[in-house]
Amino acid sequence: MTERIADPDLLIEFHDVSMVRSGKTLVGPVDWRVELDERWVIIGPNGAGKTSLLRMAAALDHPTTGDAFVVGEKLGRTDIRELSTRIGLVSSAFAGRVPADEKVSDLVISAGYAVLGRWREEYDPMDRAQAADILESMGAEHLADRTFGTLSEGERKRVLIARGLMTDPELLLLDEPAAGLDLGGREELVDRLGTLAADPDSPAMVLITHHVEEIPPGFTNVLMLSEGGVVAQGAIEDTLTAENLSTTFRQNISLSYDDGRYFARRSRRAGGHRRA
């Protein structure tokens, strides 16, 4: 059989991919393609397999079956460390590993060196300038000299996204970036991510969430997961419907849409509503 090769126009290319651990299928089989200018949302209930899928997209885990290519490299063939500067990953698992006394500017700059914790060498002044610019774009320039442990949850999220962008990655993966934020913090973050999504120079983006309210305006595609399987995927305006949400979350959900944002609640009537 001829070996499949990567499509150069795709950042993520999964063919029949599944991940099985301890005899349990965590996610899959999934066929999924992410193009350069796409911004994807992965939505589903707790335990649906979202993080498992994202870990493969981040090249942190290999599929059990199928062929998976990320930034043009086949998983299982490539040294993961070589991909770490090409894929920006923002996750609470990573946040938990940041030392409390890590200076914000060092945390952002060190992404370019694929290290966590202070680098022993002096950083390049160009790197310092770039880190300052990126922190500013995330509204976090005033935090540069603070230590990570002193930041609020919302400030941490913005700093970690700045770190994720520091290497000018081809793909930015965001695992529940709005989790734990209050209403104001969520709205601020959704706004910033909407600005990032609208910038044609931004990398392709994949954002995991449980809540449609956390989907930033300008996100183009959605993949809906339930119990490890794909309920639906495609253009967000066609696919993010009350019917698909009801199937995904196994209850009647009604959905509304206003000014680029989605809002969902449990419907008292069977069937829910279609997107306005």
Ligand SMILES: Nc1ncnc2c1ncn2[C@@H]1O[C@H](COP(=O)(O)OP(=O)(O)OP(=O)(O)O)[C@@H](O)[C@H]1O
């Ligand atoms: N190494 C493992 N071995 C066995 N089961 C696992 C393993 N890792 C995860 N799981 C299980 O696989 C399922 C999917 O987990 P995953 O973290 O991908 O879901 P998720 O959609 O991200 O969930 P959440 O929204 O709660 O974070 C869960 O039931 C989880 O307990």
